[in-house]
Amino acid sequence: MPRLRAAMGEMAEPAVEKIAEEEQSDPFKVLISTMLSAQTRDPVTLAASTRLFARAETPREMAGLRVATIEKLIYPVSFYRNKTRHLKKTCRLLLARHSGQVPTTMAELLELPGVGRKTANLVLIVALRSQENICVDTHVHRISNRLGWVETQTPAETEEALYQVAARRWWPLLNLYLVTWGQNVCKPVYPVCGRCAISTLCPQIGVVKVGK
Ligand code: SF4
Structure with a gap:
């Protein structure tokens, strides 16, 4: 992890961390941008989030937007129609059950439409400064297995396994470091x-072809 931190240098931050930095870790905006980011490239997530937040910055404002308006604002994020439905329902639930605030527990976050463990963990870590969570997305899952830290089939299994093997001080940073590394170096296909920077520590498990 220290080697990764040193090597990350000027690499671009992942979209959600960038939004969190620009928006003073506003939990609502972190939640919404994380929902938009699923299976969507970072530049697309950033642009869509910026357009959406320019029109609606709170659950009340977003709940008041028409479906067609949200769809137009967030297009071309993946599954933009489904995500629009989830955003609207989530905003209504935040208003009805949580006084317009983002809840602060895993159980409550998971009750929000379209929110799974990845989104909930990232909100807890990035917006609410939790030191108790690990957020596992596809990059964290892939790289943890290539490094031999875990031997798992799914992100959910990887999350469980990482709680056992990763030193606690790195838990909230694993997502930031490995997503940055996964987007720039340890890519899904043809890792470079x-x-x-950590090749001497890596058994490259499952890597078939490397990139240049
Ligand atoms: S050596 Fe290759 S497989 Fe291992 S972390 Fe680096 S890029 Fe990924």
């Missing part, structure tokens, strides 16, 4: 092992 030849210029990887």
